[in-house]
Amino acid sequence: MRHFDLIVIGSGSGDAVISGRPRDWKAALVDDAAVGFGGTCLNVGCIPSKMFVYTADLAEAAGEAGAFGLDLPTPAVRWQDIRKRVFDRIDRHSADGLRHRRSGGPDLTLFEGRARFTGPKTLLVAGGETISADRFVIAAGSRPIVPEVPGLPDAGFLTNETVMRVDQLPERLIILGAGAIAAEFAHVFSALGVRITVIARSGGMLTREDGDVSRLFTDIARRKWDLRERREATRVERDGAVVRVHLTGPGGDEVVEGDELLVAVGRRSNADRLDLPAAGVAVHSDGRIAVDSRQRTNVPGIFALGDVSSRYQLKHVANHEARVVAHNLKHPDQPIEADHRFVPHAVFTSPQIASVGLTEQEARTDGVPYVVGKRDYAGIAYGWAMNDPEGFAKILADPQTGRLLGAHIIGPQASALIQPLIQAMSLGQDAATVARGQYWIHPAMSELVENALLDIPPRTG
Numbered sequence: 001m002r003h004f005d006l007i008v009i010g011s012g013s014g015d016a017v018i019s020g021r022p023r024d025w026k027a028a029l030v031d032d033a034a035v036g037f038g039g040t041c042l043n044v045g046c047i048p049s050k051m052f053v054y055t056a057d058l059a060e061a062a063g064e065a066g067a068f069g070l071d072l073p074t075p076a077v078r079w080q081d082i083r084k085r086v087f088d089r090i091d092r093h094s095a096d097g098l099r100h101r102r103s104g105g106p107d108l109t110l111f112e113g114r115a116r117f118t119g120p121k122t123l124l125v126a127g128g129e130t131i132s133a134d135r136f137v138i139a140a141g142s143r144p145i146v147p148e149v150p151g152l153p154d155a156g157f158l159t160n161e162t163v164m165r166v167d168q169l170p171e172r173l174i175i176l177g178a179g180a181i182a183a184e185f186a187h188v189f190s191a192l193g194v195r196i197t198v199i200a201r202s203g204g205m206l207t208r209e210d211g212d213v214s215r216l217f218t219d220i221a222r223r224k225w226d227l228r229e230r231r232e233a234t235r236v237e238r239d240g241a242v243v244r245v246h247l248t249g250p251g252g253d254e255v256v257e258g259d260e261l262l263v264a265v266g267r268r269s270n271a272d273r274l275d276l277p278a279a280g281v282a283v284h285s286d287g288r289i290a291v292d293s294r295q296r297t298n299v300p301g302i303f304a305l306g307d308v309s310s311r312y313q314l315k316h317v318a319n320h321e322a323r324v325v326a327h328n329l330k331h332p333d334q335p336i337e338a339d340h341r342f343v344p345h346a347v348f349t350s351p352q353i354a355s356v357g358l359t360e361q362e363a364r365t366d367g368v369p370y371v372v373g374k375r376d377y378a379g380i381a382y383g384w385a386m387n388d389p390e391g392f393a394k395i396l397a398d399p400q401t402g403r404l405l406g407a408h409i410i411g412p413q414a415s416a417l418i419q420p421l422i423q424a425m426s427l428g429q430d431a432a433t434v435a436r437g438q439y440w441i442h443p444a445m446s447e448l449v450e451n452a453l454l455d456i457p458p459r460t461g
């Protein structure tokens, strides 16, 4: 049996652990390239989706240029070229990564294909070989959840793994789900001229965001798309080129029709495909591998990171956890802990959304005292320049100390604007210090954040 110092399962964020291993270790990387070498973010997630979002933002801006006195023609959409720009780059990067790892040198072996545990420290890889190691890092990611709706498998459907590579733009796209993937792809495809129907189980879209943000986004979505709220899909059928989704909701039964159906109802950990009981690795009730603050599983020497174990399915979290694991492998006597205190996220839809920390509803439910500062883009000079009528920044702070508890922005460049607030929370700065302790460039968009901070009532402590 070939034995290694370290085996990493997963070429997404796990690849960084391979790069950061001690130089004298004999290591193996195992990956089935189910979505392409390099994992989800590179091949079917963050990166290509944001490249499409940028194109969609341009198309949308062209459509809105009339309000600025510019009468531009409706953009002619060359889908094949849009797709080519994205995947020429993505596929080259993935292929380069694979080539690099295939020629990894004497100390690195790449095993291509799906692996599963056969014992506490033994792994069965493709081709029937069993390999073993002193240490394992499980970075096996997650996959789309496919809900059990009668007729769905036969009707055929898209997921984030396939929707970006369709050969033709559909005229009508139905999206099942109303979360991050739904919001981003509804924007992408509607900006390119596709008619969108979104099927939401609850009364709104992005309902985990702060209530004010979710309500505004839902209002905007209702204006742009056919948003069916409080609906359950009961059956799916395909009739030639048409896909029909049967729904039940407050108004009774109804049917929506489209050319394609995108399923975006969440993602589940790939832990169930690893035969973890053979290794004795414990999982949570939702299937994620259980880890402690040092990213250790219950089995000594086996670590896990990223979507396979994290309650945050976000690439910056997976990267952070990979750094923690790499450190703890190298320095077992000086271990560090993962910092999940202030995990931000952004939804790259239109308008953009970004968030960190407590939402107002969470603060209320948890009984956390708070005050709010809130300012509109419409109230800052750059907001006038952009004609933004609805977006805002909202900040929650501790009334006594002025420390930030949460921040939520909906509007242009929200994902970049929020960074000083993430920094303030991470470094424990209070609102007045952040607002008054530095210059804010005039008349930049960042004045939105400055003004929201200044809107927070003076601290009482």
Ligand SMILES: Cc1cc2nc3c(=O)[nH]c(=O)nc-3n(C[C@H](O)[C@H](O)[C@H](O)COP(=O)(O)OP(=O)(O)OC[C@H]3O[C@@H](n4cnc5c(N)ncnc54)[C@H](O)[C@@H]3O)c2cc1C
Binding pocket: 009, 010, 011, 012, 013, 014, 030, 031, 032, 033, 034, 035, 036, 037, 038, 039, 040, 041, 042, 044, 045, 046, 047, 049, 050, 113, 114, 115, 116, 139, 140, 141, 142, 160, 181, 270, 273, 274, 305, 306, 307, 308, 312, 313, 314, 315, 316, 317, 318, 348
């Ligand atoms: C459409 C979409 C957009 C997203 N956008 C963003 C965004 O804008 N920002 C953000 O922060 N996050 C975003 N995410 C989330 C982000 O992509 C994930 O959190 C991140 O990629 C997870 O990385 P990972 O290393 O845990 O898993 P992955 O990158 O999925 O890597 C896991 C690897 O392990 C392999 N594997 C699994 N099981 C086995 C096995 N048994 N044997 C061998 N190999 C195996 C898989 O094939 C895969 O290559 C997005 C996700 C999606 C789907």
Ligand SMILES: NC(=O)c1ccc[n+]([C@@H]2O[C@H](COP(=O)([O-])OP(=O)(O)OC[C@H]3O[C@@H](n4cnc5c(N)ncnc54)[C@H](O)[C@@H]3O)[C@@H](O)[C@H]2O)c1
Binding pocket: 147, 176, 177, 178, 179, 180, 181, 182, 184, 199, 200, 201, 202, 206, 233, 264, 265, 266, 267, 312, 313, 314, 345, 346, 347, 348
């Ligand atoms: N910009 C980003 O950071 C980004 C973008 C896309 C995806 N992601 C990551 O990928 C993950 C998965 O995205 P997602 O949009 O699939 O999940 P999500 O959890 O964001 O949203 C899932 C949606 O599906 C609905 N839903 C759940 N089960 C359903 C069912 N059986 N029938 C109908 N609707 C159902 C939920 O109510 C919700 O609206 C996200 O949690 C996020 O972490 C991140």
